[in-house]
Amino acid sequence: MNSSLDTNEKIVDHLKWVTRVLHSCLSELGHDQRLQQASHGITNSKDELNYIISKTTQSAESTLLAVENAKPILENLSANAESLHNLWKQIPEETVTTIANEPVIHHALKQTLDFLNEVPDQTASTQIYLTEILVAQNFHDLTGQVIQRILQTIETIERETQQLLGDTPASKEMAAKPSNNLLNGPTINPQKQEDVYVNQAQVDDLLAELGF
Amino acid sequence: MTDKNLRFLVVDDFSTMRRIIRNLLKELGFNNVEEAEDGAMALKKLRDGGFDFVVSDWNMPNMDGLTMLQNVRADDALKDIPVLMVTAEAKKENIIAAAQAGASGYIVKPFTAATLDEKLNKIIQNMAVHA
Numbered sequence: 434m435n436s437s438l439d440t441n442e443k444i445v446d447h448l449k450w451v452t453r454v455l456h457s458c459l460s461e462l463g464h465d466q467r468l469q470q471a472s473h474g475i476t477n478s479k480d481e482l483n484y485i486i487s488k489t490t491q492s493a494e495s496t497l498l499a500v501e502n503a504k505p506i507l508e509n510l511s512a513n514a515e516s517l518h519n520l521w522k523q524i525p526e527e528t529v530t531t532i533a534n535e536p537v538i539h540h541a542l543k544q545t546l547d548f549l550n551e552v553p554d555q556t557a558s559t560q561i562y563l564t565e566i567l568v569a570q571n572f573h574d575l576t577g578q579v580i581q582r583i584l585q586t587i588e589t590i591e592r593e594t595q596q597l598l599g600d601t602p603a604s605k606e607m608a609a610k611p612s613n614n615l616l617n618g619p620t621i622n623p624q625k626q627e628d629v630y631v632n633q634a635q636v637d638d639l640l641a642e643l644g645f
Numbered sequence: 646m647t648d649k650n651l652r653f654l655v656v657d658d659f660s661t662m663r664r665i666i667r668n669l670l671k672e673l674g675f676n677n678v679e680e681a682e683d684g685a686m687a688l689k690k691l692r693d694g695g696f697d698f699v700v701s702d703w704n705m706p707n708m709d710g711l712t713m714l715q716n717v718r719a720d721d722a723l724k725d726i727p728v729l730m731v732t733a734e735a736k737k738e739n740i741i742a743a744a745q746a747g748a749s750g751y752i753v754k755p756f757t758a759a760t761l762d763e764k765l766n767k768i769i770q771n772m773a774v775h776a
Binding site (some may be wrong): 490493494497500501560564565567568570571572573574575577578 | 657659660661662664665668669672704733754755756757758
């Protein structure tokens with residue numbers, strides 16, 4: 434019993450030693466720095482992918498809402514044009530003759546009836562385009578599924594990298610290193626970043642402060 | 646003549662996709678549509694009764710569409726309900742597995758309104774023949 438405990442302890446000690454050697458090798462070769470850099474990059478990539486999910490969700494949902502709201506308006510427009518057209522068709526024969534003798538009114542009436550007659554066809558075509566817009570939102574489902582899979586892969590890589598880094602303390606300098614170029618794209622995490630202006634009022638205020 | 650009162654259950658974990666299908670069904674004249682976000686919830690709703698048609702995704706958490714389909718076909722009360730699969734899974738094995746499990750149709754995402762219309766009508770005509 435005691436001897437097996439001893440053996441276990443020896444194995445654990447040996448593993449600790451191997452791990453220490455591995456870590457010191459990594460750090461001597463400068464790999465710990467690189468791994469930390471990679472680890473930081475991985476975390477950013479996760480935020481960026483979540484940003485894509487959130488923006489495409491918002492965009493697809495507002496498009497769907499707009500399509501859903503527009504469709505009944507077109508249905509009404511079509512139905513109203515049709516009933517108005519029918520109403521004009523019911524005017525008595527003698528009124529038609531009277532109107533026929535008034536060239537300006539006659540012309541205006543003809544144009545109006547032609548217009549009312551065309552409305553249902555035109556709204557039907559618009560409905561077809563709206564349906565295309567509706568169905569096109571399926572990109573959200575498809576790209577969403579792919580992004581979820583990429584996120585899972587990234588999480589695996591993140592875990593592996595963390596294990597490899599072991600107890601090496603994360604270099605503050607690396608994590609906080611500001612990017613000082615002017616091509617950063619959309620702001621993924623406005624609350625985590627200083628000096629970003631995500632709404633127009635903030636931008637206008639800053640410009641005003643600067644005297645513009 | 647298609648019965649426009651058919652009661653549909655649309656199963657997909659993405660609300661966007663459920664909404665697209667619901668709107669397309671509405672355009673085809675079917676206003677009686679309910680939604681479920683995974684196979685398990687769908688099965689529960691189906692067992693509560695009253696559904697005539699299921700349109701289902703495959704890849705979903707909790708219970709996927711194939712397992713749901715197998716459960717439906719194994720349940721005496723549900724086994725005759727048509728199940729149309731609408732999924733991004735496009736491998737030959739998937740299509741074969743769905744067919745073997747008793748899917749009534751298989752639409753690959755992304756799809757068009759015309760495709761949904763065509764497959765749906767085909768299944769509904771079959772329902773009428775076998776009714």
